Amino acid sequence: MTLLELEDVVLNYGKIRALHGLTLSVDAGEVVALIGANGAGKTSTMRAISGVRGLHSGRIVFDGQDVTKLRADQRLRKGMCLAPEGRGIFPGMTVQENLDMGAYTRKDREAVASDFERVFTLFPRLLERRKQFAGTMSGGEQQMLAIGRSLMSRPRLLLLDEPSMGLAPMLIKQIFSIISEINQQGTTVLVVEQNAKQALSLADRAYVLETGSIVKSGTGAALLNDPSIREAYLGVA
Amino acid sequence: MNFHELFAHFGDITVDGLTKGSIYALVALGYTLVYGVLKLINFAHSEVFMVGTWTVLGAYSLVGADEGSGVGILIIATVLGFLLAPLASAGTALAVERIAYRPLRRKNAPPLIFLITAIGCSLVLTETFGQALHAIFGPPFGRAAVSIPSLIPEKEWVNLSWIAISNTQILVIVAAIVMMVALDAFVNRSRLGRGVRAVAQDPDTAALMGVNQDRVIMLIFVLGGAMAGIAAMLYTIRYDITKFDIGFLIGVKAFTAAVLGGIGNLRGALVGGLVLGVVEVYSSTLFSSNWEDVTAFVVLVLVLMFRPTGILGESLAKARA
Ligand SMILES: Nc1ncnc2c1ncn2[C@@H]1O[C@H](COP(=O)(O)OP(=O)(O)OP(=O)(O)O)[C@@H](O)[C@H]1O
């Protein structure tokens, strides 16, 4: 079943066109990776999907429903949640309050409590730092918080924009194994990554983005072995 | 310089300053809330206060209350004033947001346009009471000051050799502090308050977490407006008067208080208001009451020279329990 579909999405920043008619889809239960060079339009794609930025033209369908005209907060209520690039945590709130923000729209108190458990199990560090101001946490801790917070909305579609950015190799491995764990627990994941190798190994399918258009797509394994991809994104000749 | 007067009546003068300052502080909250979330100086807020004072007058005449009325009427009128003034003020603040500011936000207008619009709204509201309503209904609307019956006769509750405090002073100070504590708890501890802080810190991410930004903005206008309405009620109890342009000076002072305490910071509004009120009465005792308004700004400039972010500094974004 298709959970998310982008049809011919065009997105502008003033006169700058960032997405030139982008089309992609994500099926329920999948992990899909979106890779591409700096400035290719990965973050813009995430902004378009999550509703932070409106489209010039095109259509976004989530769970069979056209959400193109919905605001970001309305789309969250439909069941998607983005952990934005550069983490986007609330620096003046504690770790606990940031996680509470993730559950902002939820009324099911008991389920929220069990999601807290789940997030603290995935990221024990967050439990230790519950009362700390998020702005004073290390970059890696903030990244965990951003991912944990997006889980607190219990999304059907989790959108991750460069979850490994600025992390040490050990931590990157850990983040990717957590992403796959989250996926196995039933959440569909669309992940943007510079770290193409890890992303492609993890993903069921992947799209390659170049200057605002999809230039290639396939299974993670196929793209990992694609010579041109290896050259351009994996640093192997 | 009349040091003798200041020392002889130091206690009384201080209490008087705290009373004034409490009213500044309540009005300052509206500036600080709106600034904290929208980075907008809402010049129309002074008129939100002004509308509150007229509403008190309206509430009193609705039940026919004046100084000579029986206790029953006095109580009903006072309760009505405490209900209707914040309602009318909150309604005015909300109307300004919906009619003037929201359309500008939709068009991504630059800050200068908001500023001019705010000043325009302020003028429209003052002239509504100064001219339009006068043209339709005649007095009490118009450009003259109007006295408001003082339903709570002033009595000294504390009378020691060094300090005397009256019932209305206690009412004003206590009511202001109770409102502030309640607002502070709401913003720092409730779910909606968390939404307000989230929008203040990062509007886009707040939306990504499901916060409806327009609702938060309406909420802060309503809260700030209601606080100004309570301030208006307390003001009329204490000073028995209103005027079409009464908001101007109080608005400027309250805004000064907000900046003094650290604009965007709720607790800063309280500190700034009280400091300003006290400094004003000290200076008017030391020099003369003509100097009162000047001193307010001298203090502001001095504080900002040494602490550009105000006394408490942090913004609403960072402020928390
Ligand atoms: N707010 C903005 N205003 C103007 N142009 C923008 C804005 N945000 C992005 N762009 C432009 O849009 C294009 C795509 O940017 P985007 O952030 O989507 O790239 P990206 O693939 O996420 O890059 P990176 O890997 O560096 O994060 C770039 O050319 C960028 O300069």
Ligand SMILES: [Mg+2]
């Ligand atoms: Mg990016």
